[in-house]
Amino acid sequence: xxxxxxxxxxxxxxxxxxxxxxxxxxxxxxxxxxxxxxxxxxxxxxxxxxxxxxxxxxxxxxxxxxxxxxxxxxxxxxxxxxxxxxxxxxxxxxxxxxxxxxxxxxxxxxxxxxxxxxxxxxxxxxxxxxxxxxxxxxxxxxxxxxxxxxxxxxxxxxxxxxxxxxxxxxxxxxxxxxxxxxxxxxxxxxxxxxxxxxxxxxxxxxxxxxxxxxxxxxxxxxxxxxxxxxxxxxxxxxxxxxxxxxxxxxxxxxxxxxxxxxxxxxxxxxxxxxxxxxxxxxxxxxxxxxx
Amino acid sequence: xxxxxxxxxxxxxxxxxxxxxxxxxxxxxxxxxxxxxxxxxxxxxxxxxxxxxxxxxxxxxxxxxxxxxxxxxxxxxxxxxxxxxxxxxxxxxxxxxxxxxxxxxxxxxxxxxxxxxxxxxxxxxxxxxxxxxxxxxxxxxxxxxxxxxxxxxxxxxxxxxxxxxxxxxxxxxxxxxxxxxxxxxxxxxxxxxxxxxxxxxxxxxxxxxxxxxxxxxxxxxxxxxxxxxxxxxxxxxxxxxxxxxxxxxxxxxxxxxxxxxxxxxxxxxxxxxxxxxxxxxxxxxxxxxxxxxxxxxxxxxxxxxxxx
Numbered sequence: 001x002x003x004x005x006x007x008x009x010x011x012x013x014x015x016x017x018x019x020x021x022x023x024x025x026x027x028x029x030x031x032x033x034x035x036x037x038x039x040x041x042x043x044x045x046x047x048x049x050x051x052x053x054x055x056x057x058x059x060x061x062x063x064x065x066x067x068x069x070x071x072x073x074x075x076x077x078x079x080x081x082x083x084x085x086x087x088x089x090x091x092x093x094x095x096x097x098x099x100x101x102x103x104x105x106x107x108x109x110x111x112x113x114x115x116x117x118x119x120x121x122x123x124x125x126x127x128x129x130x131x132x133x134x135x136x137x138x139x140x141x142x143x144x145x146x147x148x149x150x151x152x153x154x155x156x157x158x159x160x161x162x163x164x165x166x167x168x169x170x171x172x173x174x175x176x177x178x179x180x181x182x183x184x185x186x187x188x189x190x191x192x193x194x195x196x197x198x199x200x201x202x203x204x205x206x207x208x209x210x211x212x213x214x215x216x217x218x219x220x221x222x223x224x225x226x227x228x229x230x231x232x233x234x235x236x237x238x239x240x241x242x243x244x245x246x247x248x249x250x251x252x253x254x255x256x257x258x259x260x261x262x263x264x265x266x267x268x269x270x271x272x273x274x275x276x277x278x279x280x281x282x283x284x285x286x287x288x289x290x291x
Numbered sequence: 292x293x294x295x296x297x298x299x300x301x302x303x304x305x306x307x308x309x310x311x312x313x314x315x316x317x318x319x320x321x322x323x324x325x326x327x328x329x330x331x332x333x334x335x336x337x338x339x340x341x342x343x344x345x346x347x348x349x350x351x352x353x354x355x356x357x358x359x360x361x362x363x364x365x366x367x368x369x370x371x372x373x374x375x376x377x378x379x380x381x382x383x384x385x386x387x388x389x390x391x392x393x394x395x396x397x398x399x400x401x402x403x404x405x406x407x408x409x410x411x412x413x414x415x416x417x418x419x420x421x422x423x424x425x426x427x428x429x430x431x432x433x434x435x436x437x438x439x440x441x442x443x444x445x446x447x448x449x450x451x452x453x454x455x456x457x458x459x460x461x462x463x464x465x466x467x468x469x470x471x472x473x474x475x476x477x478x479x480x481x482x483x484x485x486x487x488x489x490x491x492x493x494x495x496x497x498x499x500x501x502x503x504x505x506x507x508x509x510x511x512x513x514x515x516x517x518x519x520x521x522x523x524x525x526x527x528x529x530x531x532x533x534x535x536x537x538x539x540x541x542x543x544x545x546x547x548x549x550x551x552x553x554x555x556x557x558x559x560x561x562x563x564x565x566x567x568x569x570x571x572x573x574x575x576x577x578x579x580x581x582x583x584x585x586x587x588x589x590x591x592x593x594x595x596x597x598x599x
Contacts, residue, residue: 052442112318131533133574138336193317222421224536239423262427273419
């Protein structure tokens with residue numbers, strides 16, 4: 001009784017304060033997105049005469065068309081459409097391959113342990129913490145030797161190699177909670193390695209597959225470091241192109257085009273976030289807390 | 292138990308010794324490519340970078356060893372010193388502000404708030420963006436001519452000056468603003484998950500004893516969140532040390548090299564300035580930084596588990 005009466009008392013001013021702070025912070029987080037959107041629909045004059053948060057005098061899509069098709073990214077002036085496709089060509093195979101490998105690795109490390117597999121798992125976890133600056137130079141040399149420098153294939157390879165530590169971690173942590181008895185019983189029944197995976201683990205793996213795919217998709221799409229070091233003119237991903245577009249210093253700064261290009265670059269990951277946010281958050285917490 | 296007994300004989304008869312052997316080898320076979328690749332591309336490459344840092348490699352790797360020369364050059368390099376000081380300023384403020392905002396918002400959101408799901412979605416969406424996108428957006432918002440400064444002028448405060456982006460003393464703080472905007476929602480999510488995991492009976496007991504809400508949070512709930520504080524600090528310092536995209540997009544390390552960070556220093560010396568040996572040495576210093584944070588953490592974790 002006593003406790004309920006105190007919380008009733010706090011319902012007045014305190015609750016208004018809490019809601020006020022939460023709403024204010026929501027505005028702070030939303031403001032940059034709002035600014036990006038309104039800027040991208042403004043004309044150049046509108047940007048100079050209006051303010052950061054004013055709505056466009058007239059809504060025009062010129063900047064979007066320019067960002068997609070004609071804006072200059074360094075030496076060429078074909079917009080970012082080509083780089084958007086480069087990113088897709090890189091992301092799809094890299095995500096699928098690393099998820100596939102991670103699923104089997106996680107299955108082995110959790111359900112078919114052998115001498116040394118736990119040690120290896122700890123060694124691999126370190127790969128999640130390694131700043132990639134430590135491998136940039138040797139990897140560049142290796143890609144050169146393999147003839148994969150400046151290619152999308154090379155980028156896919158790099159993303160798979162350094163993504164597998166995370167995908168393995170996700171699947172291992174998920175499968176470790178599946179009772180060993182299930183697997184043991186199936187083994188006694190004569191079920192083999194692949195049968196057990198196929199019949200027992202795969203049917204319950206949908207959530208972790210979603211988490212892994214979303215995590216990999218987001219981190220590979222948003223990657224800039226590997227993209228800027230290992231891609232050539234024909235294979236640059238969108239993040240590199242966006243940076244080139246923004247930092248190309250020819251003529252007047254077209255902030256509206258910059259913003260349109262930035263939104264285009266952000267759309268795929270934002271879409272995934274708003275559609276499958278639950279899995280996104282789970283991946284973030286699992287990937288970073290455990291990592 | 293009886294079920295498995297009756298089931299075992301038939302299948303056992305059908306497995307051949309060859310199949311049994313496969314069952315032993317298959318898991319090792321499956322894991323072996325990853326083992327080999329990890330040993331080469333993580334551990335081997337780190338060693339290779341370490342070796343490079345003792346050579347005078349410039350545009351191409353070459354193995355003329357010069358001892359600690361590159362490290363001496365690094366410590367006498369003004370730009371490197373600036374980059375390290377900036378990392379301390381940027382990392383320190385970034386971590387502190389993210390923790391403060393994260394824990395406050397999590398506590399506020401944990402008060403049975405209506406629309407909690409929607410608010411969480413708003414707080415966390417920046418985390419789905421690339422730092423390049425974040426940098427591009429804030430570069431526009433913070434630009435002195437037409438951005439925030441102009442907005443405040445139009446509101447009537449014509450004396451307002453906000454030129455951090457082009458001010459070499461202040462540029463590093465713009466990195467803090469953008470990085471906090473991107474990551475604080477995520478820290479909130481970590482703390483919220485931690486709060487939801489606390490046993491509510493402890494809190495109820497304290498309430499019955501008549502403890503006030505702030506007091507309960509300060510002396511009961513926050514201490515329970517210690518592990519979350521630690522993992523958040525580890526994650527955020529990791530983000531800060533490898534921070535490269537944001538500084539590239541927002542300030543490019545400028546004006547001059549006033550907002551440079553170690554990761555950008557490493558990139559530009561290794562790949563654009565033909566100072567590969569120096570770049571490798573700076574990478575090794577970054578590793579030392581990570582280990583300095585990680586090793587004590589892992590040590591206390593392991594010791595904690597053994598004692599438990």
